[in-house]
Amino acid sequence: MDLKVGRCVLFLVLLSGLVRCSAAFVFWTALLVTSNQDSQTNTSVKRYCECGVYGISSPLEGATGLLTLPIQGSMGCGPLPVYARNSSDPPWIALVKRGNCTFSEKIIMARNQGAEAVVVYNVEGTGNMTMHMSHPESPGIVAIMIGNAVGVEMAKLVHSGVAVEMVLSVGSPHGPWMDTYWLYFLSIAFFFVTAASISYFVFLSAHRLHNMRSQRRTEHRLKTVAKKAIKQLEVRTIKRGDPETGEDDQTCAVCIESYKAGDVITVLTCGHIFHKACIEPWLLAKRTCPMCKCDILKALGVEIEEDKEQIHTSSYPPPDVTVVTVSGGEPLYEVPLNDPQRREPQGYQHRYVNGAFQGDSQDRLG
Template identity: 75%
Template sequence: MDLKVVQCVFFLVLSGLVRCSAAFVFWTALLEVSYPDPSNHTIKLYCECGVYGRNSPLEGASGRLVVPLQDSMGCGPYPVYSRNNSVPSWIALIQRGNCTFSEKINRAKDQGAAAIVVYNVEGTGNSTMHMSHPEAPGMVAVMIGHTVGLEIAKLVDRGIPVKMVIDVGSPNGLWMDTYWLYFLSIAFFFVTAASIGYFVFVSAHRIHSLRSQRNAERRLKTDAQKAIKQLEVRTVKKGDPETGADAQTCAVCIEAYKAGDVITVLTCGHIFHKACIEPWLLEKRTCPMCKCDILKALGVEDEDNKDEVSASSYPPPDVTVITVSRGEPLYEVPLTNPPTPEPQGYQQRYVNEAFEGDSQDRRG
């Protein structure tokens, strides 16, 4: 697996965690509640005990708290709040239940509330929830615990003017938890370290493979040079069999041998021009005609190189050698299976029509 692939997978997983965890992030609300006591002294209470709704804007709000007259849950068709028209800004204090949060918020908004505070149902203590109200966006909506909400609602029912100031608190949830951040940091460190380690391993493996391959090629060329020095080299003279009319040509350059040409005789007996065969042997180390390995034939191959010799050094099955004389094929010699004897009366068929025509002319 490539390094880029690993990084892409990591970031895809991380982005999926972000999307899945976004729903668990919520913002608390700072509440300041003030009201006069019997001696006309102002009592102020502070707490970070509210939670903003999922669809609520993170904004502050302030005003006098007002509760519904008949339905404390604010779910009636036209809930009437015990508010004084002289109060310019007021906040609806409603108990949770009986209808959706969106319905509570919209009905309070229709009657002019600046914000809405919902306190939890009985038996939940001071616990809150991250309430959802998708059909009532754009209005500040906060939930508080049942104990706190009920105490404030009793003050309002007794006719005590209670004022509340709502302010944005701090983010909380899965992503904001300290241990979760530690976990993400450690996970990111391990993934990064694994990616770097994988990259280093792959790079080292490739460098080692290239180095081994180059060393093997260098050793094989050295062995080939040793073998070439042991081959028979002679100069063709006038009257030698190589200069006759039926003599073979060099299979590399396809040219006839002439007097004065320097030729090399391989271990298999095939001859070539010295200038033609030596570059071939340095790269291939085999006879171009019969694939005979000169390193094995001369015994100069190192033990370490035996396993590194290319598969092309071995003769493939059913190889046929074509002996060429002055550009024309003379005969074919199979290297593997011996020729099957022809049945009596069998007439030889030639694939080369020109060759067949020449043969017929000779017979005629």
């Protein structure tokens, strides 16, 4: 499941990268509004068209000014001055024809003389076709391209001495990623990826919550069974002269304190003794002897419905561990717990003894 989440995240990253990389294919149109005075009717004539395309390095901003043609020719190339205007004149917009020099050179010439914007119209034979101009050397000034037919008409008016004012404004975006079908595709893909991610995390959270609740129920059931088993263990009070208070000075393996008269002790099924107040919390949590790992539930014959392998995984020693067995006064034997061929006689029981305590006891007796 983690691999699936990783794939979803990778898909989102690649998708966002494709969107960023495809930004270069998106272009913005320009809305043109031109107005001039008709000398015959003495009325104002306005024309509207969304027929311009912003250059790649052009800021997406509007501009207003009088259309101005170059002094010589129509290309706007050559040494300065190219226009009969400068920055001290009222706002003006350069209208130049494509050709003879690069777009950047045309735009730089107009900007250096104070133009508010540059309008480049296409060459003959292209009708009203436009292109996405590339002018990386001249950023920071509004630059658009219009079709040849529209540009020639504007140039004729200006050349005849008519003052033509142009207002540029940002139109709408276009390109493959702005197409309606692409938007539908991206929306659906984003929805499915988001839904899959949310579904996975909901499933994972529900699974973990179920496991936690199941574990709590199991622990509660085992504690209840352990409480019943603890009540079956032998409990007695140590008196003066008992072996626990003798010269051996036995200690409780839980609290590491010596036994003394008046202490209440619990005797486990394996024969090991502990303070009652020390061993009961341990048995509720572990259900095994702290010294030999003897399972008190199993020793007392208490049956539990849960999977024993799951319940006692932390209680059993590893399969390769060997233990030392003692049977009365017989010699010591090392018995591998994972030996499948080993069979014990019926009724034979092992007694597990802590080696450290046994060695300490033998040293003192010696």
